[in-house]
Amino acid sequence: MPTEPPPRRWNPWNLLLLVPLLMLITPWFNSDGPRVFGLPFFYWYQFLFVPVGVICVGIVYAKSRGEKR
């Protein structure tokens, strides 16, 4: 059996990458109201996750700089 590589340095900030997956839980947002600028909740809620995703990935990126490679 080939030897497995030792566990890598794990950065706990990486867990933030899981947060955007919350948008897959459809019952939380599958409704027409409340509307914003005429957009049903279903749509603007999911649009809000675009910046959420960017912020989460951005933080993980920032926290990974200067990490020993």
Add this chain to the structure above:
Amino acid sequence: MTTSQVVELVVFLVLFVLVAVMGFMASRWQAGNTLDHLDEWGLGGRKFGSWVTWFLVGGDLYTAYTFVAVPALIFGAGALGFYALPYTVVLYPIVFLPLQRMWSVSRMHGYVTPADFVRGRYGSSLLALLVAITGIVATMPYIALQLVGLESVLRTMGVNGSGLLGHLPLFIAFVILALYTYQSGLRAPALIAFVKDALIYLVIIVAIVYLPSKLGGWGHIFDQAAATLAKPNPATGKPTGSIILGPTNQLQYATLALGSALALFLYPHSVTGILASKSRTVIKKNMVALPAYSLVLGLLALLGYVALVSGAKPIVNQATGKPDSNTIVPVLFGQQFPAWFAGIAFAAIGIGALVPAAIMSIAAANLWTRNIYKEYFKRDATPKQEATQAKLASLVVKFGAVAFVLFVDPQFSIDLQLIGGVIILQTLPSVAIALYTRWLHRWGLVAGWIVGMGWGLYLLYTIPNAANGHAHFGGSALATGNLSLFGWHPFAGSAVQIYVGAVALIANLVVAVIVTVIARQAKWFNGLDATNHEDYDADEGHPKLKEIAVH
């Protein structure tokens, strides 16, 4: 052809010629010593910085087909079509870490394709061949669909001849594309992507600001769209769709978004864009910046509702005699915009087809050359011979795609694209999981691939489409009630739908794990690993990086 169509066509042609000239000049852009090496022709010298990568990968992932098909899906079915937004939002967090490892190990060993990596990781040319063939088969219909996108704008501009002659403009466009890809390799789409993306952003922003106000605001548009979608479809007697999800398609929505996100960076053309970048930092920055395109895609998707309310009707494709719902966004632009701006919009979609088509054909050509030609036909191929082979293969791939569009019903390309997502997902254990661990045994991976592939294709085959009367390949939504494990129906009677790709991937993983356990008990040989664990963390400046384009 009307006067405004002439204006549109002139604007379109001017922009098309501009990018063609750029495509030919691209071979001299940041040129290396030679183009006779796959690192140069197929990966642009592996030195693209953050901006180039952003445009290149953006132009690669957000294709013309996406831009016409996603609104067309919303136009036809409502909320379900919006899955494209969660798909491209969850995508980047998921691939953020694995892609860096893929880049590092490929950069250390000079891998050009995902199958190269599998070959190195497992020392198995069979597993590499399976991954390569899966990649080529999944990519071909994707290229054909770019042509469908390009043709939909040509037909909207009145270039809508019948018979084979009707496809002539498309053919000419593709010959030009094939020639400059042949000459310049990946540099051509990288350079053209700047124009494509600038035009796309311009058009979408204008469309999203201008069209809703012209048609009475979003509130009115959604109310009207809800009413229109609630009307029963004459073929099925059920409503065609709704502006929020129903009780049975929420799981389908979530699994389709997740499955598509897991699949996207298994496609060879996406990996090509990543491997062409110069460092891990470039990839990380892009994972933060690429969602700008997701925003655009989400906004564009909503144009499906705008089209529904504006009364736009899909154009009848003279070559097939059927209305083509993919023309809905071009038709909307043609009706609502002044002719000169519609011309710009059409050029954006048309050029949007050329960029990914070029990258996809390069990626497929790389797979052919590295993992089939070199592995099975000419083991001692020199880098120059590899590059020549890949250039020729890129021509074959493109003309194969044209033949597809000429002789096959576009519906078939769409079916194949659907299949493509399901089958490329079956390479996830061999490519993505292998980036982290070699625990899965190579025979487990092969067995999992066979089961996932076979069952996935079978399930797709069994799905009918009531709306257009097709008995098979009617979509990717499987009613869980129909799910059968050797005759046992674990969810009998349930109408809840799920994405076939998710079901097939789970089967793949289960089989891979079972066979792995058996193989480890029986102490079967698991191949030699050519990679070291530090290879997966290497970055630019690492002393042992493989030199680029060395013969």
